[in-house]
Amino acid sequence: MAIIRDRSLVEDINNIPIPLLVSCIAEHQTSIGRLNNLENYYKGEHVILARELSGDEMGLPNNKIVANHAKYITDIATGYTFGKPIKYEGEQIESISAAYKEIDIVSHDQELSKDLSIFGIGLELHFMSSDEVPIPKVTVIDPRQIFLVVDDTVEYKSMFAVHYYEKRDIDNKEIGWNINVYSATSIVKYFTEKIDAEEYELIETLPHYYQSVPVVEFWNNEEQQGDFEQQISLIDAYNLLQSDRINDKEQLVDALLKLIGVSLGDTEKEQSETARMIKKHKIIELPVGADAGWLTKGLNETEVEVLKNAIKKDIHEFSMVPNLTDENFASNASGVAMKYKLFGLEQLAVIKERYFVQGLRERLKLFANILTVKAQAVNISNVEITMIRNLPENELTIQDIVSLIGLVSSETLLSLLPFVESSEDEQKKVQKELEERMKREQRSFGFPTDSPEDVTDDDAEIEK
Structure with a gap:
C-alpha cells in the first residue's frame, strides 16, 4: 500500500x-x-x-x-x-x-x-x-x-x-x-x-x-x-478438523485390547509370545467369567460432518466465492439461473x-x-473501459438463429455464431459471394454482367 x-x-x-x-x-x-x-x-x-x-x-x-x-x-x-x-x-x-x-x-x-x-x-x-x-x-x-x-x-x-x-x-x-x-x-x-x-x-x-x-x-x-484474507481463521479451523478426523481414524485402528479376568502371561516374554500367537491365529481362549474387547474412542461422524460443512459454508459465504462443485450448481442450469447463484461473486467482482x-x-x-513523445497523438479523455465477466452462457442453436431472420439485422445474426470472429467482415464476404453468384447466373442466360458504371461508351454503342 x-x-x-x-x-x-x-x-x-x-x-x-x-x-x-x-x-x-x-x-x-x-x-x-x-x-x-x-x-x-x-x-x-x-x-x-x-x-x-x-x-x-x-x-x-x-x-x-x-x-x-x-x-x-x-x-x-x-x-x-x-x-x-x-x-x-x-x-x-x-x-x-x-x-x-x-x-x-x-x-x-x-x-x-x-x-x-x-x-x-x-x-x-x-x-x-x-x-x-x-x-x-x-x-x-x-x-x-x-x-x-x-x-x-x-x-x-x-x-x-x-x-x-x-x-x-x-x-x-x-x-x-x-x-x-x-x-x-x-x-x-x-x-x-x-x-x-x-x-x-x-x-x-x-x-x-x-x-x-x-x-x-x-x-x-x-x-x-x-x-x-478475512477467511484465514476459518481455513485453519477446517484444516484442523480434517487433520484430527484422520488422527481419530488412525487411533481407532490402533485400539488397545482390553482383557478382564485373564492374563497373557506371568513375564514380559510370555505376554509377548501370547500376543504374537493371538495375532497370528486370530483366536484367543478365555476361562469362564473372563472377557476381551477393544478399548476404542467413540466417533460421532455425523456431528463432525455437520461441523465440517458449516465451516466450509462459512468460508464460501464470507468470501463471496461459491462452491461450484456444490449440487446447487447443476450442469443444466441456464445462464440466467447461474447469474442468480453467482450474485455474491458478482458483487465481489463489481468492487x-x-x-x-x-x-x-x-x-x-x-x-x-510516452506515445505523445514518440509523435503519436492519443486522446484518452473519452475512452470507455469495459470488463466482461467470464460466465458460461447458453449458446443459441442454428435453428434459434434462423428463427430470428427478419426480426434482427444480418450483422447481428452473424455475431451470434460462435465460429464467426467478425460479423462485419463476414457480411462483406457473404455480399461478395452473392454478387459473384449473380454474375454467373447472368452469364449463363446471356445477360451483361457489368454494372452500369462499368459500361463504357463503346460497349453501349455495340448494345444498340
Whole structure:
C-alpha cells in the first residue's frame, strides 16, 4: 500500500533525501510479514503444517491436512472477473491499442489480478524496452519489493516510487541492495550493503519521459485486503478438523485390547509370545467369567460432518466465492439461473472492477504521455473501459438463429455464431459471394454482367 508523506519534506522532487528513503523503506518492510503469510496460504503452506505434538502426546498420530480454500477463492474470483480481455473504446486510441497488443497486455492483466486477489494490492512498473526501436512496456513487480509514496493531501498525488531488491554475487549470496527511485522525470539508482544504512551509494541518474511517476498502484478493495484474507481463521479451523478426523481414524485402528479376568502371561516374554500367537491365529481362549474387547474412542461422524460443512459454508459465504462443485450448481442450469447463484461473486467482482478501472486510467495516461513523445497523438479523455465477466452462457442453436431472420439485422445474426470472429467482415464476404453468384447466373442466360458504371461508351454503342 502507498506510503503517505508530507510534500514539504521534499524540496526537490528529483532529489529525494536519503533519510526519507530510509524511513519509507523501513515502514514498507513492516508489511512484508503479512504479505508473506498471504502468499504462503495461496501456495498451500498453512499453519497446520507447523503443528507439533507435546511430550505427553508423542507417539500419537499427527496428520497435517491442507484444504487449500485460499487458492480456490483466488483462482475463481480472478478467473470470473478478469478471465476475458478488457475492451477499450474511444477516439484516437489506435496507438494505445496497438501498443497493448504488442506487449500482450492481456497476460499482464492476468498476472496483476492474481497479485490483487492474494495481497490486496498490485503494482506495475512502466519502462521503455531495450530494443533498437524502444517500445513502452509494463511489468508486474512483487509488492514486497516496490511501493509508491504519495502526499498527504486529499488527492494523494504520487511523489515518487521505490523499487528495492537484493543484489547477489556469482554464488547467489546476498552482497547488498539495489535501490531504484522513480520520480516524475528521472530514475535514480543507489546501492547499499545494508537496507537500513544511513547513506546510499549513488550509481547513476537516468531520465525518463513519462511525465509522471511511472508506477501505478492497483487496489483490490478499499481496505486493500486479499480475497481470502478475512477467511484465514476459518481455513485453519477446517484444516484442523480434517487433520484430527484422520488422527481419530488412525487411533481407532490402533485400539488397545482390553482383557478382564485373564492374563497373557506371568513375564514380559510370555505376554509377548501370547500376543504374537493371538495375532497370528486370530483366536484367543478365555476361562469362564473372563472377557476381551477393544478399548476404542467413540466417533460421532455425523456431528463432525455437520461441523465440517458449516465451516466450509462459512468460508464460501464470507468470501463471496461459491462452491461450484456444490449440487446447487447443476450442469443444466441456464445462464440466467447461474447469474442468480453467482450474485455474491458478482458483487465481489463489481468492487474489484471499480478499483481496477481506476488503475487502468492511470496506465492509459502514462501510455498516452510516452506515445505523445514518440509523435503519436492519443486522446484518452473519452475512452470507455469495459470488463466482461467470464460466465458460461447458453449458446443459441442454428435453428434459434434462423428463427430470428427478419426480426434482427444480418450483422447481428452473424455475431451470434460462435465460429464467426467478425460479423462485419463476414457480411462483406457473404455480399461478395452473392454478387459473384449473380454474375454467373447472368452469364449463363446471356445477360451483361457489368454494372452500369462499368459500361463504357463503346460497349453501349455495340448494345444498340
